[in-house]
Amino acid sequence: MAIIQRITPCLWFDDQAEEAAEFYTSIFDNSGISNVTRYSEAGQEIHGKPPGSVMVVAFELDGQAFTALNGGPLFQFNEAIxxxxxxxxxxxxxxxxxxxxxxxxxxxxxxxxxxxxxxxxxxxxxxxxxxxxxxxxxxxxxxxxxxxxxxxxxxxxxxxxxxxx
Missing domain, CATH: 3.10.180.10 (2,3-Dihydroxybiphenyl 1,2-Dioxygenase, domain 1)
Incomplete structure (x- = not known):
């Protein structure tokens, strides 16, 4: 039986979620991308992303689950995390x-x-x-x-x- 991780960090990117997940998984052993979800036409008036573009990437780094979201330029990383x-x-x-x-x-x-x-x-x-x-x-x-x-x-x-x- 697979263990489900209760808390998964979500990393907000402008539009580099898949690129970043590929970069990170290339560095750590026991890592990989498990799923890529794409934007559809639904909600386009809110998200503004082209249908078919990457929305969310689920990936693991050395067994630790992460989510990468292409949410737009509104938020950026800082040293608080x-x-x-x-x-x-x-x-x-x-x-x-x-x-x-x-x-x-x-x-x-x-x-x-x-x-x-x-x-x-x-x-x-x-x-x-x-x-x-x-x-x-x-x-x-x-x-x-x-x-x-x-x-x-x-x-x-x-x-x-x-x-x-």
Whole structure:
């Protein structure tokens, strides 16, 4: 029996929902597009979209369900919402950072956060960072936090060096 996810994030795009879903699913394993719904003539006086154009894309990223909606230019992403990626090692940090930041806003990169080419914010977070920040030695954790503040993409080796100092 399939488990139904109770809460599914819906990402609002102007008209790039399918393109964005294809981009995101190409980056994460265990991902894919499961359904594409298209606008019809019904309600065209409200939505203004051409019949046959993409309305909603259902997709999964590493097993997490998402919906992408082509709702028009009225709303745009901002940093109040971000998607956090739990990374096991530096190779995963590098992979997700490099792929998601491609074509994104370089000025919006700091402390492991980035903004992709669609304006969606992501946090690329290595587990080691969380472990060092929540470790029992407050002085070491503070040094790690201070070092992280100066980083764009998180460098685990540098954080470990600062933690051990």
């Amino acid at each position: 971000s998607l956090q990626i739990d990374c096991e090692n530096q190779a995963e940090v590098d992979h997700f950072w490099d792929k998601l930041s491609e074509g994104g806003d370089e000025n919006a990169q700091q402390c492991g956060w980035l903004k992709d080419k669609y304006g969606l914010s992501w946090q690329v977070v290595p587990r080691a960072l969380i472990e060092m920040l929540s470790g029992p030695d407050a002085e070491k954790s503070q040094r790690v936090f201070q070092a992280m503040l100066g980083m764009k993409k998180i460098d685990i080796t540098e954080l470990e060096r600062v933690y051990a100092a």
